[in-house]
Amino acid sequence: MRESGPIKTSPIKTERRIDPKQDRAAKTIDQVLAAAADLLAADGFEKLTTNGICKRAGLTPPALYRYFPNKYAVVKELGERLMARQNQVIENWVAADVPFDQLEQGLVSLMVETVAVTQDTPAGAYIMRSLHASPVLASVRLASHRLVAQQLTDWALIRFHDHDPKRVYQMMRTVIEVSYAGLEMMFDEPQCDPDQTIADLAAMVGFTVRQLAEPV
Numbered sequence: 001m002r003e004s005g006p007i008k009t010s011p012i013k014t015e016r017r018i019d020p021k022q023d024r025a026a027k028t029i030d031q032v033l034a035a036a037a038d039l040l041a042a043d044g045f046e047k048l049t050t051n052g053i054c055k056r057a058g059l060t061p062p063a064l065y066r067y068f069p070n071k072y073a074v075v076k077e078l079g080e081r082l083m084a085r086q087n088q089v090i091e092n093w094v095a096a097d098v099p100f101d102q103l104e105q106g107l108v109s110l111m112v113e114t115v116a117v118t119q120d121t122p123a124g125a126y127i128m129r130s131l132h133a134s135p136v137l138a139s140v141r142l143a144s145h146r147l148v149a150q151q152l153t154d155w156a157l158i159r160f161h162d163h164d165p166k167r168v169y170q171m172m173r174t175v176i177e178v179s180y181a182g183l184e185m186m187f188d189e190p191q192c193d194p195d196q197t198i199a200d201l202a203a204m205v206g207f208t209v210r211q212l213a214e215p216v
Contacts, residue, residue: 012136013069014076025067031057032064033081036074037123045075045130072136078127079137083144085117090148094155103209107202115183115194125187145180149173160212168212175205 016029035057039048048071054061068074089110098106118124131141152172157165182201186194 012072014073014136014139015069016067016073016077018067028059028063029067029077031059032068032074033078034122036071037078037127040075040078040126040130041123044126045133048075050074072134075127075130076137076140078123079131079140082118082121082124082127083140085121086114087144087148089113089117090151094151100159100213104202104206107205108198111179111183111198111201115186115198118183118187125184128184128187145173145176149176152176156209156212163212171208171212175208179205 032053035053036048039052039056043052050061050064050068050071053059053071053074054064057064064074068077093106093110093113096106118128121127131137149169149172152175153165153169156168156172157163160168179201182197186192186197
């Protein structure tokens, strides 16, 4: 007799099936991503379908499925591209080596540029929301936030090398999560003044990071 129990399901695949080898393939992928971004902005993640993407992009379903197994894989790639652009902003900020006595001003500049990059990305705010909409896509956001938290940890330990690296990473990981939550709020709460929101975030983050200057 067959044992009863929970039905096992296969995990949803989110990896692109193949990489483009020709310009035509790269163009098809760009068409899919552009169409998906348009539909995300218009209807949100829940209403997004591969059939809708194909219709919007002027492609047949086999053309999409050649590269993406489902809508999650499409949105994952949109998320990875957005996160890469945002991460580059932080990487540039770290490389600029902002003086510690100008930390808050530097954080304001960092956040302003991050918002600008997000706004400059088609459906950028909607892509960020989509990464929260499904546990399937959480890995994109988490991987990005862990990466930049480590970058900021390395930046901080150059200045405050006596601190426990694990403790500093925990601090930076929290800082990143709070900062992104605040930046996302700017897109979700239009009645909030964006300049004031950024100033408040910079002050909170600056206060937290300045604790590293205290004796261990």
